[in-house]
Amino acid sequence: MTARVEFKQIKKRFDDFVALDEINLDIEAGDYAVLLGPSGCGKTTLLMILAGFIPPTAGDVLIGGQSYQHVPPSKRPTTTMFQDYALFPHMTVAANVMFGPRMRGISRRHAANRAMDLLEMVNLAGSHRKKPHELSGGQRQRVALARALAVEPDVLLLDEPLGALDLKLRRQMQDELKAIQRKVGTTFIHVTHDQEEAMAIADKIVVMNHGRIEDSGSADRVYLRPATRFTAEFMGEINLIPVKLSSQNGSSICLQSPFGVLELPSSALLTDTLRQGDTAQLGIRPEHFRLTDRTNALSLGIATVKSAAFFGAYVRALLSLEADPDRLLIAHFPQDSGISEGQRISIEIYRTSIIVLSN
Amino acid sequence: MPSEAALQRKGWAFVVPALLWTLAFFIIPFAVMVMYSLWQRAGTSLVKTWSFDNYASFFEKSHFVAGLINSLEITALVTVISIVLAYPLAWIIAERVSPRWQRMALILAILPFWTSYVVRSYAWLLVLSRNGYLNQTLINLGVIDTPLEIAATRVATVTGFVHFFVMLLTLTIYANLVQLSPNYRRAAADLGANGFQTFWHVILPLTIPGVMVGAFLTFVLCIGDYITPQILGGNNELVLPQIIMLQITRRADFPTAAALSIILMVVISIAYIACARWLKMERT
Amino acid sequence: MHRLRTIGVAGYLLLLYGFIFLPVVTLVLFSFQEGRFPIPPFNGPSLKWYQAVFSDNKLTSALFNSLMVALISSLVSCLLGFLAAYGFARYRLPGAAPIKAAITAPLTVSYLIIGFGLLVTFNMIGVSRSLLTVGIGHVVINTPLCFAIIYASMGDHQLNIERAARDLGANDWQVMLRVTAPMLLPSIIAAYFLSVTFSWDEFIIAFLLSRFDVTLPVEIWSLLRSGLNPKTNAVGSVVFLISVVIVLLLEFIIFRRGAPRDRKS
Incomplete structure (x- = not known):
């Protein structure tokens, strides 16, 4: 059977x-x-x-x-x-x-x-x-x-x-x-x-x-x-940002990104072939952006909302970071977040939800 | 936006030429033929009084009825033999010949289709005549001593017809077989059916409607044909179209010919209605 | 078991193809006969019967007549069939079903009956028999054929392409001539050539409706009265050759669609 x-x-x-x-x-x-x-x-x-x-x-x-x-x-x-x-x-x-x-x-x-x-x-x-x-x-x-x-x-x-x-x-x-x-x-x-x-x-x-x-x-x-x-891209929308691995120790890694140096827990690294100095892709799912302060969160600074659309369960927005204005990031915010086009918002991301993929 | 009525007028304008042609050269001639069938011939002139005498005389004269019976017998025989021969051929081409060669095999199987219809019957006469190919070969092989009298018999007529309709039916049955989704066959095999069971329970029932359409086509073309029985069957056991042609060309008896034509048409219509009703039943 | 089946299949193929080709091979072979009768033994090869065919004025003019009737009547059939198909496929016409049935009705009636009906009608109104009346008869039998083939190929998927053309500013005639007709070209060509081969080979209507000028099948018919004759073999072989060339050209030039095998994931 x-x-x-x-x-x-x-x-x-x-x-x-x-x-x-x-x-x-x-x-x-x-x-x-x-x-x-x-x-x-x-x-x-x-x-x-x-x-x-x-x-x-x-x-x-x-x-x-x-x-x-x-x-x-x-x-x-x-x-x-x-x-x-x-x-x-x-x-x-x-x-x-x-x-x-x-x-x-x-x-x-x-x-x-x-x-x-x-x-x-x-x-x-x-x-x-x-x-x-x-x-x-x-x-x-x-x-x-x-x-x-x-x-x-x-x-x-x-x-x-x-x-x-x-x-x-x-x-x-x-x-x-x-x-x-x-x-x-x-x-x-x-x-x-x-x-x-x-x-x-x-x-x-x-x-x-x-x-x-x-x-x-x-x-x-x-x-x-x-x-x-x-797999990351096929399973759903994801923002991929090129980064470089600058240092690595037991519990954390340091990355050079377009928005500055990021320090992440080493569990973010989904590949074991990366060496110091290698380039990689930083992956952020749109639903992982947050509007409010939270401990253990990583601030990405001020962003401008380029467009926002109501998708039922969430609001889908395209953001441009002040630190890296040429790149558009896709972010999902709650229905009641009141996000609208042209608005300047301060965003951050929960550190453990970021991942690092090899090229 | 033009109104609905204006759109409809425009649509009918496209249809009208074909409709007028059909009316003038098909429906009106048919009505004229019906009219003629109710008139009589007296000597060389027409008597334009209405009566059903021509139809009555059909049932009185035994050679007319015999002609219809001959027609029906030959047509039934031809239809059955042709299907029995053509189905395996179509099946082999569809299932056993590699896809690369299928089209070629099919074109070959229907190539003689493109000989002239008159010439094709004549060619069978060459094969079947007293001194023809078949008799000579059989005598040389020692199978027979005296030549077989096949030409000018019903066997020759049936052979000529079967040759034509095997090609036609192979084409229609093949088309039917290849348009079946291969998943039917896979599903049957997957559920445990062997090759024969798959054919018997799935493929054959699914192709029966197509076979019926082919059989109907065979029936219509065969029962209305004059050339094959005239060339191969000769003047023995006349079929209805031969009798009709005799009335037209020899006796110039148009009223009788018209009545016989309408009887032939009624027979074909009955077959058509039976076939259509069967197909409809099959679908529900 | 497997071996036995293969032998059975091969044997059946051999038998059926043999049956199908037997008359054609006999016909062509004995068209090269040297003697006066197209029956065994074969002595030849000789081209003298082909010479006889091409120097026979009645045969060559009948060949020409047949071609003319076939080409022109098929053109008319295709045009009538296409227009009717366009009307039915593109306009919602109430009460269309009986009209469609009337247009396709000649398909289910014997040629003998159609020819005879026209004969009595022309007789009654005093129209004399000629190649024109033959052509009229052939349009009657081929229009429903062309209509059916073209109508069957007019699907809804073309409707939006036509709407797009109209949307971009084409009027009705431009849509029909520049969008619909080219899209349907394969089926229109197929309908035309099928109609040509039917008309070209049609005997009974041509026999009943022609008088002095006749078409090839009628001329061959009168040739048959002289019994078995290698000259008839030669005409038959020529007709066969012409038809086969047309069919193969159609197959290899127009309908040759490279069909790469489906590669589904």
């Missing part, structure tokens, strides 16, 4: 295009993992290799510790939920869900019972006689989920399952997917390019770019302490 998945040095080449370059990745049994990255990063290819639709050029995949090289998709303990759902349009909802069990030789009566149980779980028990074209997008998605779970896979693969839904429905389906995964305990591997979706559902986020894994870990770790500059 659930299994650990290990990718061992997976490589995939299409002609002269390297789609995957030495992928090593472990996903624990029962985890909800999300492969996240821009289109063309290789995430769907990796999923298709796991499902058995595409053979890898080199490397192996272990499911539950067992290799499945040369095993066709029908004989693997995985099932896939396709992006276009691939519901069979000529069959009823119930017949779609029954298809897998029937193909595995389960009697019609047992298959029907299982189908009804699953349709009940996804709240579609009343629609079992309908054809797929009579359902809404969200309902089709649920049928696809029920159909994939009907064969009781160890690992369920979801290829951009929420891509076709509108924003509100997508948020709702995220919660449902997560709840269903908790209930059945199956390992879910989900592919998306939407980092908010990834953070909303994942136990483990795997960030991919150009056929490589950039970072993997829990949502908060990947967002707050990203392993690479690509």
